[in-house]
Amino acid sequence: xxxxxxxxxxxxxxxxxxxxxxxxxxxxxxxxxxxxxxxxxxxxxxxxxxxxxxxxxxxxxxxxxxxxxxxxxxxxxx
Numbered sequence: 001x002x003x004x005x006x007x008x009x010x011x012x013x014x015x016x017x018x019x020x021x022x023x024x025x026x027x028x029x030x031x032x033x034x035x036x037x038x039x040x041x042x043x044x045x046x047x048x049x050x051x052x053x054x055x056x057x058x059x060x061x062x063x064x065x066x067x068x069x070x071x072x073x074x075x076x077x078x
Contacts, residue, residue: 002052003052008046011059012046013074014074015055015058015059016044017074018062018073018074019044021073021074022062022065022069024065026040029061029062032061033054033057033058033061039051039054043055043058
């Protein structure tokens with residue numbers, strides 16, 4: 001899933017929106033996904049060293065948590 005700059009921008013917005021609406025703390029997400037603080041920060045911001053697998057895991061996790069709450073996840077395809 002190699003992202004071009006435009007796609008990366010959309011995915012970053014999707015992660016931010018879904019994080020905001022899920023109402024979870026970074027600590028809960030880090031514990032659930034077994035991410036260290038640095039890995040979490042790099043993944044949520046889609047930093048230059050972010051791991052594509054970690055980004056996908058975070059996207060899926062946030063979508064799942066929103067659906068469990070009866071909320072519609074934000075999609076970067078909007």
